[in-house]
Amino acid sequence: AQTVTQSQPEMSVQEAETVTLSCTYDTSESDYYLFWYKQPPSRQMILVIRQEAYKQQNATENRFSVNFQKAAKSFSLKISDSQLGDAAMYFCAYRSRNNAGNMLTFGGGTRLMVKP
Amino acid sequence: DTGVSQDPRHKITKRGQNVTFRCDPISEHNRLYWYRQTLGQGPEFLTYFQNEAQLEKSRLLSDRFSAERPKGSFSTLEIQRTEQGDSAMYLCASSLVLAGVETQYFGPGTRLLVL
Numbered sequence: 001a002q003t004v005t006q007s008q009p010e011m012s013v014q015e016a017e018t019v020t021l022s023c024t025y026d027t028s029e030s031d032y033y034l035f036w037y038k039q040p041p042s043r044q045m046i047l048v049i050r051q052e053a054y055k056q057q058n059a060t061e062n063r064f065s066v067n068f069q070k071a072a073k074s075f076s077l078k079i080s081d082s083q084l085g086d087a088a089m090y091f092c093a094y095r096s097r098n099n100a101g102n103m104l105t106f107g108g109g110t111r112l113m114v115k116p
Numbered sequence: 117d118t119g120v121s122q123d124p125r126h127k128i129t130k131r132g133q134n135v136t137f138r139c140d141p142i143s144e145h146n147r148l149y150w151y152r153q154t155l156g157q158g159p160e161f162l163t164y165f166q167n168e169a170q171l172e173k174s175r176l177l178s179d180r181f182s183a184e185r186p187k188g189s190f191s192t193l194e195i196q197r198t199e200q201g202d203s204a205m206y207l208c209a210s211s212l213v214l215a216g217v218e219t220q221y222f223g224p225g226t227r228l229l230v231l
Contacts, residue, residue, distance in 0.1 A: 102164055
């Protein structure tokens with residue numbers, strides 16, 4: 001079974017600064033997807049960014065980028081130019097690429113606080 | 117497209133009572149998922165439908181839990197004989213696979229408190 005670990009329960013960043021959230025995972029599969037989801041205080045989960053394991057290039061979405069290290073099974077999220085609206089819980093998630101495992105496996109989350 | 121909706125948003129019940137939650141996915145999304153999230157934790161998978169077929173159930177889903185998606189559109193999750201340990205946020209997500217890529221879109225959740 002796959003497991004996802006987020007070792008930072010809380011992180012804080014100054015507005016306009018850069019912060020990196022860590023995620024490691026354990027799997028025996030070679031092909032899979034990794035995700036970062038954001039859950040603001042209103043509690044609706046929003047997809048931030050997705051990475052396909054077969055792609056070597058790190059995904060980017062505007063101010064959000066990932067550092068995907070497949071051999072190390074590491075998938076960190078970098079938020080540049082942090083904004084007050086970035087304050088939320090961030091969850092790293094894994095999904096198998098085969099049809100038998102469509103569900104997401106989530107880490108325990110990191111609470112990000114943004115200081116003005 | 118109004119996104120995934122869930123009803124009710126909050127439910128308080130007494131131990132031993134039955135509760136039912138509803139999820140309306142994004143229209144034309146053929147996959148629907150239920151997750152449970154306890155305070156301070158990440159969501160945990162409960163069950164998954166493709167159209168009206170329930171294809172997978174987690175071991176977390178005890179026999180007190182049942183889910184349906186009768187016409188491949190909305191879904192219901194029923195918990196019978198609720199226990200205090202059932203208190204959690206129940207999240208629904210729907211997805212559509214396009215060109216082999218699937219993204220799950222989450223609803224706002226139903227927060228259940230069992231007294």
